[in-house]
Amino acid sequence: MSPIDKQSVIDRALSEGFSKVGFARPDLPEARARLDAFVEAGRHGQMGWMAERMAWRGDPTALWPEAKTVIMLAEAYTPDVDPMEVVGKPDRGAISVYARNRDYHDIVKKRLKRVGRWLIEAAGADTEIKVFVDTAPVMEKPLGAKAGLGWQGKHTNLLGRDLGSWFFLGAIFTTLEFDPDPAERERCGSCRACLDACPTDAFPAPFQLDARRCISYLTIEHHGPVDEELRAKMGNRIYGCDDCLAACPWNKFAASAKEVRYAARADLQEPKLAELAQLDDAAFRAKFSGSPIKRVGRNRFLRNVLYAIGNSQDPSLIPAAQASCDDPDETVRDAARWAVGRLAKT
Incomplete structure (x- = not known):
């Protein structure tokens, strides 16, 4: 021992x-x-x-x-604020709580x-x-x-x-040997709040996830265009998704965060989509230096922002999307043209 x-x-x-x-x-x-x-x-x-x-x-x-x-x-x-508040503000981008700072x-x-x-x-x-x-x-x-x-x-x-x-x-x-602790038993009961909260129906069954439909996967891990049926369900979520976590009733017992570097930066709490759409590679790297968002790169991030603009139902954001219609990146161009087309119908 x-x-x-x-x-x-x-x-x-x-x-x-x-x-x-x-x-x-x-x-x-x-x-x-x-x-x-x-x-x-x-x-x-x-x-x-x-x-x-x-x-x-x-x-x-x-x-x-x-x-x-x-x-x-x-x-x-x-988080010290309701992470779902920003989801109801279509001209703003929703960033997962864990990625709003260092x-x-x-x-x-x-x-x-x-x-x-x-x-x-x-x-x-x-x-x-x-x-x-x-x-x-x-x-x-x-x-x-x-x-x-x-x-x-x-x-x-x-x-x-x-x-x-x-x-x-x-x-x-x-290599040290300690007595193991007893495993915690599952305590979800009949609750299905997390399953019902998912915007893209990413859970084929309780305790099962299909990452290919998960917004966290789509905004962070997925390369290239997102299927149009799914991008329309992403709303304004531009990096990660907290819906299933935020819906859990056990959060009323959540431990308080001790690390101030996890508190949301003011500019990442509810960032304006129109401003994010203007980021070139250098500006993206500068803005997200030290942030987990930096790992997805400017093109994938801008793709997500443009999907959010397309879902905003706000025609005033058309110029922000049009500016990327001739972007050097093919996926960004596709996202921009999709966004313009969506907004032109509102």
Whole structure:
């Protein structure tokens, strides 16, 4: 067993800003079966990285055979305003709560490394660790459920009785052996608020997601034009979508965010679509420096903005769309012409 106790690890992690900590063994047999079915059905869409290294993703012991324990850590980013307010303002862009300020990958990973360094100092130099935040073939949500942080709801996201929906996950794999925590049982009951809230019907059944219809996938991961039937349902959501998370009744117990860098930047709370449509590549990079939005690039982001303009039913936005009708990027041109055509009919 470990030379330090679990409570010491929990206390240290909480002092670094994490909201909750759980411990699990590095095995996920049931999750691997669900992953296989998800990919086999093609529901991962263009996310080829999900189909790659399936052996690692579905089995943490294959990723790192020496690992004895996975320490799962949750960090709250609960918004201080209703994230659905902006969805009712068609001339503004709706950006997912997590992306309205600094990139969480950088913030969470630095915290994990500080906890990890302390772990090595406290347990001995022969202790080994690896830290992961959403960028490696690790199934964080099943591991979080296994570690007792919460359960995967009908929308497939992790949620908890004392966390709600709004939290990031980080993982510390270690050669130290801790007693695992009991897994949290599923507590959704008959509620289907998250399923009913989805604008694109991305849930074929409770606890199942077809990413190819998910607005978060479409605005972030999907390259090229979006199917016209779906782009019409995206509304003004230009980066990610919070509808299923915001609908969850467990959010009344949501933990408060401690990190001020998760609070929305004023210019990303309800940005004007007309202004975003004017961004060239240099302006896009400058505006979203240090933001997770930067990773999608100017062309994909502008495509999303133009879809939102097309859905606005606001003819005054026609000039903003027309300005991109001759854009060098084919997908941007397609989106601009679609938007102009939609608005011309209003």
